[in-house]
Amino acid sequence: MIANKKLRPDTLSVCLNDRSVGTLTRLTDETIIFAFDPDYANDSERPVLSLSFKAPDGGLMLGKSRTGTRLSPFFSNLLPEGRLRDYLARKLEINSQREFYLLAGLGLDLPGAVIVEPLGELSQGMDAQHLEHADQQSPLLRFSLAGVQLKFSAIAEAQGGFTVPANGAGGSWIVKLPSERHLQVPETEYSMLTLARQVGITVPEFKLVPTTSIEGLPEGFRSSVADSLAVKRFDRTATGGRIHMEDFAQVYGVYPKDKYEKAGYSHIARVLWMESGEESFTEFIRRLVFTVVIGNGDMHLKNWTLLYLDPRKPILSPAYDFVPSIAYIGEKETLGLNLGGTKDFRDVTLEEFKKMAAQAKASERLAAVTVHETLDRIKEAWSRSRFDLRLPDDVRRIIDEHMAHLPLLKLPPVIPSIDLKLRNKHADRLKQLVITDLEYDPIVPDNTIILEAYTGYSTAVNAPDKMEPVLIEAAAQQGLLPELAEGPVRVFVGDKLYRQWRRIRFITLDFAELTTTTESAEWRGDRGLLTGRFLPEVWQKIVSAHQRKSLEEFDLILPEGAIHTFKAKVQEIDDIKRLDDGEMTEASIVLSLYDSKIILRPQEGIAYLLSPFELNEVQEGLAEAFRKNGWEASLFSETHKAIARRTIKAVCQSQMIDVPLEAKIIFQADAHKTDLLIKITDKDGRFSSLVNGEARQLRQQILDHLPVEG
Numbered sequence: 021m022i023a024n025k026k027l028r029p030d031t032l033s034v035c036l037n038d039r040s041v042g043t044l045t046r047l048t049d050e051t052i053i054f055a056f057d058p059d060y061a062n063d064s065e066r067p068v069l070s071l072s073f074k075a076p077d078g079g080l081m082l083g084k085s086r087t088g089t090r091l092s093p094f095f096s097n098l099l100p101e102g103r104l105r106d107y108l109a110r111k112l113e114i115n116s117q118r119e120f121y122l123l124a125g126l127g128l129d130l131p132g133a134v135i136v137e138p139l140g141e142l143s144q145g146m147d148a149q150h151l152e153h154a155d156q157q158s159p160l161l162r163f164s165l166a167g168v169q170l171k172f173s174a175i176a177e178a179q180g181g182f183t184v185p186a187n188g189a190g191g192s193w194i195v196k197l198p199s200e201r202h203l204q205v206p207e208t209e210y211s212m213l214t215l216a217r218q219v220g221i222t223v224p225e226f227k228l229v230p231t232t233s234i235e236g237l238p239e240g241f242r243s244s245v246a247d248s249l250a251v252k253r254f255d256r257t258a259t260g261g262r263i264h265m266e267d268f269a270q271v272y273g274v275y276p277k278d279k280y281e282k283a284g285y286s287h288i289a290r291v292l293w294m295e296s297g298e299e300s301f302t303e304f305i306r307r308l309v310f311t312v313v314i315g316n317g318d319m320h321l322k323n324w325t326l327l328y329l330d331p332r333k334p335i336l337s338p339a340y341d342f343v344p345s346i347a348y349i350g351e352k353e354t355l356g357l358n359l360g361g362t363k364d365f366r367d368v369t370l371e372e373f374k375k376m377a378a379q380a381k382a383s384e385r386l387a388a389v390t391v392h393e394t395l396d397r398i399k400e401a402w403s404r405s406r407f408d409l410r411l412p413d414d415v416r417r418i419i420d421e422h423m424a425h426l427p428l429l430k431l432p433p434v435i436p437s438i439d440l441k442l443r444n445k446h447a448d449r450l451k452q453l454v455i456t457d458l459e460y461d462p463i464v465p466d467n468t469i470i471l472e473a474y475t476g477y478s479t480a481v482n483a484p485d486k487m488e489p490v491l492i493e494a495a496a497q498q499g500l501l502p503e504l505a506e507g508p509v510r511v512f513v514g515d516k517l518y519r520q521w522r523r524i525r526f527i528t529l530d531f532a533e534l535t536t537t538t539e540s541a542e543w544r545g546d547r548g549l550l551t552g553r554f555l556p557e558v559w560q561k562i563v564s565a566h567q568r569k570s571l572e573e574f575d576l577i578l579p580e581g582a583i584h585t586f587k588a589k590v591q592e593i594d595d596i597k598r599l600d601d602g603e604m605t606e607a608s609i610v611l612s613l614y615d616s617k618i619i620l621r622p623q624e625g626i627a628y629l630l631s632p633f634e635l636n637e638v639q640e641g642l643a644e645a646f647r648k649n650g651w652e653a654s655l656f657s658e659t660h661k662a663i664a665r666r667t668i669k670a671v672c673q674s675q676m677i678d679v680p681l682e683a684k685i686i687f688q689a690d691a692h693k694t695d696l697l698i699k700i701t702d703k704d705g706r707f708s709s710l711v712n713g714e715a716r717q718l719r720q721q722i723l724d725h726l727p728v729e730g
Contacts, residue, residue, distance in 0.1 A: 029045055029046060029047050029048060030045070030046045030120070030124075030138070030142045031043050031044070031045045031046075031138070031139040031140065032044040032045075032120070032123065032124055032127065032136050032137065032138055032139065033136070033137050033138075033139050034054075034134065034135075034136055035134070035135045035136075035137075036067050036069060036133045036134060036135075036264055036331075037133045037135070037261075037262055037264075039060070039066075039067060040057045040059065040060060041056065041057055041060050041069050042054060042055050042056040042057045042060065043055055043057070043139070044091070044095065044120070044123070044136070046120045050088075050089040051086060051088060051089065052086075052088070052089065052090070052091060052092075052120055053085065053086050054085040054092055054095070055085075056080065056082060061080055061082055065332070066080075066332075067264065067328070067331030067332060068264070068328060068331065068332055068334070069094075069134075069264075070094050070266050070270055070271065071266070071271045071291065071295065071326070071334070072093070072094055072270060072271055072272065072273045073094075090119055090275075091119040091120060091123060092273075093269065093270060093273045093274055093275050094266070094270045094273070095119070095123060095136075096119055096275055096276065097266075097267060097269045097270045097275075097276055097322065098123065098130045098131060098132075098134060099119060099122055099123060099126065101276055102170075103170055104170055104171070105122070107238070108122070108125070108126065109122060112125045121142070123136050124136065124137075124138050124142060129191075131255055131265060132255050132262065132263065132264045132265040132266065132328075133255070133262035133263060133264035133265075133328075134264070135262075170196070170197045170199075171194050171195060171196040171197065172191075172194070172195050172197075172237065191253070191256075192252060192253050192256045192258075192260065193250050193251065193252050193253060194250070194251045194252075194253055195229065195234055195248045195249070195250050196209070196248060196249040196250075196251065197231060197237075197244070197248050198231060198244045198246040198247070198248060201348075202348045203246075203412065203564060203567050203568065204246065204412050204415075204560065204563070204564060204567070205343060205348070206228060206246065206247050206248050206249035207228065207246075207247060207249075207410045207411070207412065207560055208343060208344065208347065208411060208412065208415050209249050209341070209342060209343050210226060210227075210228050210249055210410055211409035211410050211411045212314055212316075212342035212343065212344065213226050213251075213339075213342055214405075214409060214410075215310075215314075215398075215401055215402065215405065215409060216307075216310055216339055216342055218397075218401040218405060219306070219310060219394065219397045219398055219401050220306065220394075220397055221303070221306055221307055221310060221339050222303060222338045222339060223338055223339050223340075223342075224251055224252045224253070224254050224338045224340070225251070225252040226249060226250065226251045226252065227249075227250050227602060228247040228248070228249060228250070228410070228556075229247060229248055229249075229250050229598060230245075230247055230248075230596040230597070230598050230605070231244045231245070231246060231247065231248045232244070232245065232596050233596065233597070233598060234248060245563060245566060245593040245596060246563050246567065247563070251340065254327060254337055254338050255327070263327060263328065263329060264327075264328040264331065265325050265326060265327045265328060265337055266325065266326050266334075267321065267322045267323070267324065267325045267326075268283070268287075268288050268291070268321040268322070268324045268325070268326075269320075269321040269322045271291060271326065272287060272321065274321055276322065279320040279321045279322045280320045280321075280356055280357065282321075283321060283357065284357045284358035284359065284376075285308060285357050285358065285359045285360075285376055286358075286359075286360075286376045286377075286379035286380045287380075288304065288321075288324050288357075289301060289304060289305075289376060289377065289379075289380035289382055290379075290380035290381060290382070291326075292304050292336060293380055293381065293382040293383075295326075295333070295334055296326070296333070296334055296335050296336060298383075298386065299335070300335050300336040301382055301383075301386070302386065302390050303336050304324075304336055305373065305377075305386075305387050305390040305391060305394070306390055306393075306394045307319075307339055308359070308373075309373075309390070309391055309394040309395060309398070309428075310342070310394065310398065311342075311355070312355070312359075312365055312368050312426070312428060312429075313395075313398050313423060313426065313428070313429050314342070314344045314419060314422075315344045315345065315346030315347070315353065315365060315418075315419060315422040316342060316343060316344055316345055316346075316356075317345040317346065317349065317353040317354055317355055317356055317365075318341060318343060318345045318356055319341070319355070319356040319357070320356040320357060321357070323340065323341045323356070324336070325337040325340075344415065344418070344419050344422075346365075346418060346419075346422055347414070347415040347418040347419065353365075355368075359372050359373075359376055360372030360373065360374075360375035360376045360379075361375065365422070365426060366425060366426065366427060367427075368426070368427070368428050369427050369428055370388060370391055370392075370428070373387050373388065373391050374387055374388055391428075395428070395429055398429070399429070402423070406419075406420075407486045407488055407524070410556055410557065410560050412560070412564055454508045454509060455492060455493065455508070455509050455510075455511055456508040456509065456510055457510060457511070458487070458492070458511040458512075458513060458518075458521050459510060459511065459512050459513075459518075460512075460513065460514075460515070460518040460619070460620060461512035461513065461514065464480075464512050464513055464514040464517075465514060466483075466514050466515075466516040466517060467482060467483050468480050468481070468482065468483055468513075468514070469481060469482075469483045469484075469492065469495065469511055469512065469513050469517065470511070470512040470513075471509055471510075471511060472509065472510040472511075472512065473509060474508055474509075481495050482495065483495065483513070483517055486520075486524065487513070487517055487520045487521040487524055488524060492511055515620065518620070519577075519583070519620075522575050522583065522585075523575075525573075526572070526573040526574065526575050526585070527558060527561045527562060527565070527572055527573070527574045527575065528558065528574075528575040528577065529550075529552065529554070529558065529574065529575065529576050529577065530555075530577050531552045531553045531554070532550055532551065532552030532553075532554070532576065533550070533551050533552055534548055534549070534550050534576060534611075535548065535549045535550075535551075536548045536549075536613060546612075546613045547610065547611070547612065547613070548588065548610075548611040548612075548613040549608065549609070549610060549611070550574075550608070550609040550610075550611055551607075551608045551609070552606070552607075553599065553604045553605070553606050554604065554605050554606075554607065555603070555604065556603055556605075559605040559607075562590060562593070562607075562609060563593070565589070565590045566590040566591075566592075566593055569589060569590075570589070571587055571588070571589055571614065572587065572588060572589070572590070573585060573586070573587055574586050574587070574588055574611075578618075581620065582618050582619065582620050583618070583619045583620050584616070584617075584618055585616070585617055585618075585619055586613060586614065586615060586616040586617075587613075587614040587615045587616075588611040588612060588613045588614060589611065589612040589614075590609060590610075590611060591610045591611065591612050592609070592610035593607055593608070593609050593610075594607065594608045594609075594610075595607055595608045
């Protein structure tokens with residue numbers, strides 16, 4: 021009798037919500053047949069199951085769909101892929117390739133409004149008793165989300181957390197877990213969704229949540245200290261109802277393994293133009309431009325979806341899976357599908373979009389207008405926000421480089437406007453700048469940076485909006501010294517910009533407490549405990565340091581304004597909690613500590629006002645100051661005079677500023693830096709400063725004769 025039971029056919033009912041659509045039957049020879057319910061087939065107002073079943077005359081393709089041992093592409097694409105499929109198949113105790121039984125086990129919470137349930141008992145070790153037992157003992161058996169990425173359906177709790185239902189069914193959010201292969205993918209996707217929303221692309225609600233805070237995740241999935249991305253499901257209503265949807269692999273009858281082939285973007289555009297109209301087509305073009313610009317090579321057929329808010333007329337669903345894959349795959353990454361005859365990002369121009377529209381028999385003019393409009397929006401949004409997004413630094417640099425080489429998008433450098441009457445004739449030579457370091461200089465105004473060439477001559481330019489190296493280089497190209505292109509450049513900034521620089525480049529902490537196991541400044545691997553509340557950009561850097569096991573530089577801002585800087589490795593992160601506002605993260609971090617020092621101490625210095633060419637008063641003033649403090653004036657007399665004269669003459673002759681109004685010799689030293697420099701200002705407030713080679717040779721002598729704290 022057991023043998024006969026295994027040989028008999030098995031049948032699954034297929035519904036759209038509570039409407040019967042048809043049946044899936046597995047015959048004794050493993051062949052699977054899908055047949056429509058006659059009532060559904062004869063109903064002219066029936067809800068759409070899939071455009072793949074639409075006949076050329078607009079009706080329904082009737083008859084039985086026989087697919088051999090596999091499910092047809094429409095049903096196969098309802099199932100998860102990769103690691104999640106393997107995990108669920110193990111829980112169901114079946115082979116992951118036996119899709120019929122996998123669908124039977126997961127059919128109560130499929131994407132969209134499709135519901136699949138067994139009609140009677142199932143054979144082949146997958147009967148009703150097994151399903152009941154599995155439901156009680158093995159969580160997540162009914163859960164299914166199509167795709168490769170590891171993700172689970174979850175319920176948003178009133179206090180802001182998320183819980184994966186015990187049986188896997190239900191949940192109006194998707195939580196996408198951190199990748200085991202690539203660092204901080206959820207943070208990167210969060211940033212791209214944020215940018216897409218700024219560009220005007222329709223995206224669902226989304227947020228970052230600590231993975232350790234998600235309740236109900238299976239053992240082994242919850243251990244990551246990194247964040248997960250939570251995205252609100254657009255196939256579920258606020259009351260838990262289901263909204264039907266289908267991806268374009270289902271529309272074109274393509275199995276998941278062929279999602280990068282078999283169809284191109286023009287095929288998607290054709291369906292949207294014919295079935296959904298101008299609005300969805302325009303949104304598609306907008307997203308496709310965004311895809312090219314950020315370097316997303318993973319927008320395959322399954323990452324474009326039709327949503328049936330109207331059961332008979334689809335629209336393009338909100339966007340998802342916006343990940344710049346070039347940052348993880350490398351330069352060889354290409355577009356997911358063919359666009360106007362190419363998959364190479366650097367071959368895409370406006371003509372490829374127009375060609376695609378023509379292939380889709382859609383409006384080329386509308387496509388071109390949308391491309392131009394979207395590019396303008398992306399330029400503005402990326403320029404304004406790229407340093408504020410929660411992107412890892414290396415990912416942002418790769419996207420910047422990708423954009424710089426796109427024919428479709430030639431982003432101009434973000435250069436502040438600078439009010440200069442004269443431009444040096446050599447300015448066009450300033451194409452490549454080698455910045456050796458950025459240093460603190462208390463005399464530099466907050467809105468200015470000083471660029472010092474290898475010759476010692478300097479020029480002042482307006483500071484960029486952000487103290488990011490690429491923007492500093494762009495600003496430096498507006499400098500008036502041709503020598504800037506001929507050797508390494510030093511950059512000097514004042515207190516405010518120096519702090520901003522350290523915030524961008526290092527891990528800077530305002531609300532944290534560091535406890536160490538030693539009082540020594542020479543930690544060299546000692547244990548430290550860092551506790552506090554961390555801003556999003558700081559938290560991201562801490563998690564990145566933990567994942568990379570790298571030696572990082574930390575800054576603690578001290579109450580008196582100084583910076584306590586130290587190097588450390590992040591060994592452990594515990595007690596992670598996302599606070600109510602969703603921004604701050606509270607945690608305890610175990611560090612392995614190394615070098616430590618205090619920077620930005622109060623300054624020791626002297627400044628002397630000069631007329632442009634009369635230096636006698638300066639000579640006398642210096643001599644008096646040196647006598648008063650017991651310093652050796654002989655170090656500076658003739659040398660100082662010579663440096664000042666040459667500086668003023670060089671500045672005037674090179675037309676770096678107009679006729680000088682005043683000049684200052686500034687002499688300063690502290691624990692961080694000791695300098696001898698000359699600042700010359702014209703009547704319009706422009707100035708140039710100099711610390712030349714001769715002055716540098718005196719620095720150690722100066723340091724030896726100054727009372728320097730620390």
